[in-house]
Amino acid sequence: MSLDAETVKRVARLARLRVEENEIPGLQAELNGILGWVEQLQSVDTEGVEPLAGGNPGGASLPWREDRVSDGGKVDEVLANAPDREGDYFGVPKVVE
């Protein structure tokens, strides 16, 4: 599988990364280099192998806890690093006309 310029643009859009037209050929070559290299995995027979998602040795399942609030009410701390604060909210460009 090799990426064409349109796919690179589509993936960049999905990733919310602005890519200028003149950056596309370079990115395309780099990404294809990496994808060509990982292609080797297709040669391994993984029939019947359960995929391993987590890092916990032995595949220990994650614990459950009660769904209750343990922390919160920290509006100022949460907003302290906001690039644009409006009252108790994060400011963003107008989304709905």
Add this chain to the structure above:
Amino acid sequence: MLTELTVAGALKALKSGETNAVELAEAHLRAIEALNPRLNAYVTLHAEQTLDAARESDARKQRGALEGIPLGLKDLFCTEGVRTTAGSKILGNFVPPYESTVTAKLKAAGAVSLGKLNLDEFAMGSTNSNSAHGPTINPWSSDNRKLVPGGSSGASAAAVAARLAPGTMATDTGGSIRQPAAFCGVAGIKPTYGRVSRWGIIAYASSLDQAGPMARTVEDCAILLREMAGHDPKDSTSADVPVPDFATACGRSVKGMRIGVPAEYRLEGLSPEIARVWDQGLEWLKEAGAEIVPISLPHTKHALATYYIVAPAEASSNLARYDGVRYGLRVAGQGDGLNDLYERSRAAGFGAEVQRRILIGTYVLSAGYYEAYYLKAQKLRALIRRDFEQAWESCDAILTPATPTAAFALDDQPSDPVTMYLNDVFTITANLAGIPGISVPAGLSAEGLPLGLQILGRPFEEESLFAAGAALERAANFTAKPGMVA
């Protein structure tokens, strides 16, 4: 020289009253002032705060296990009230309103923070050159050429080697503790996944990330790890298992221990120097009473490719939070909508390697490719773990080189990403399998640069690593110092 003290040595000197926390902190701050302009290891210093903490430590009646010990922190650990950057422009001047579990535990044990250490952006890299703060330089050099300290915890290793801290906090997702430790001639351990809480550590690849200590001795790593480790309800993947006194294990004999030698790690074209130090390490362990056992880890050759699907996939998801809205850098054009704001902020804030990994990760998780790439990689990951599980039937620990080469020159880096990824060939399997690994300095190359050996062990058997690591350390008697040292 107070900066020559190890963690264990400093604890002793503090206890006997030979020195105090303020003197120790001041000595290290002076060393940092002298050398940091050349090494670029610390990216944030707060001398007043450091000295205040040292004074409080000296006044404390109830002494903690690390009372008065100065430590450097990789700038990936969130520190309350102290700028935390992950080596990225996208975090801008982010000041966390909370403290990571690891650094909070160290503080509670009496440790004093010297400042925040450089790293590859979001811990992605093997050179510490991918940083918004510029590259960190290895205190070791050859032919007067500037060398990389390794990465991503390059500055954590460089600071320990140059005596700008007796110990540092680092993280390891594919070798980011063990590779720089080897490049800088210091010790470093990546514990078992789940041994140390990840809460408050800026995430790269959550199923692979693990924090660990770096120091000049194996025993110091053991002392520091004990204070970092333990169950944390705030990290659901942290393991609820007892934390042993790791330092005791450093004195344990390796007699009868079965040390595995994986055939697949003897790579074609492995440098003769690395092969020599590996054989030497096996000889040392044998002389100490261990039994050497040939083993096979047949899926090793696919580990790197597996990692470079799994890690970018997780990274693309973890790094989705940097949106230019809630914290960090915001770049907006005139009349831009919300999507433009996201796209511009992220393009301006992330460096090239981070953008590359986000794009790869987004692609392998996208509809139509998920099964061919991501699911396939997860299956390979299961096979890599199975390799180790089978190996443990015939051995108790595994000895390998830590890196395929010694540290290379800053201006001599491979430009091709795939070639660069090969640096992690010996370390990456431990992250995929979730097992612990320690890197110990074992000798010098012909050019006078440090070479490291790695010991891998069963899950939650870090004590075996400390026992075998300390045995290697005693035999190697690594006393060489870098050219740039306080």
